Amino acid sequence: MTRATMGAVVWLLTACGASERVAPERPPGNAVEHWQRKLGGRVQDCGNARQGVQDETCAVQRVFECLHGALEVCRPAHGVWYSLTGEGDAVRTDYFVADKSGACVYVVIEDRSTDPLAKPPVVERECRSASWTPQPAQPSCQVLSPVDCGRAAHGP
Secondary structure: OOHHHHHHHHHHHHHOOOOOOEOOOOOOOHHHHHHHHHHOOOOEEEEEEEOEOOOOOOOHHHHHHHHHHHHHHOOOEEEEEEEEOOOOOEEEEEEEEEEEOOEEEEEEEEEOOOOOOOOOOEEEEEEEEEEEEEEOOEEEEEEEEEEEEEEOOOOO
């Protein structure tokens, strides 16, 4: 293959979407910082996962497995999932496991502030539990979905 042919193949792959857009990492917002301060240094880091538009790796499942383990014993934990909306807007979703007044809560903070149509741009929910469900965009990937949620009292 000549150098010119190789260049044409690289251009064709790039033009056809071979270089997939991956969700960028974004800094935490006020609600996330509130929970980080509240839990202090005693929180287990469950890591983070970044998902692309056509990602089939299910990298986020390892984050949810860690959070699930923390939920089972009510151990403080934190994990982050960076994803994209269908239009390509970046979404940062933080998950916390926390003890609140003697009860274990699963906190979900979804930050869609880069999406001009998101109303509200940040949603914070405190949930009593979570259960395994297939990810809507990729049914072979299991995610930990919140159960029995209400809005957080302190707001974003």
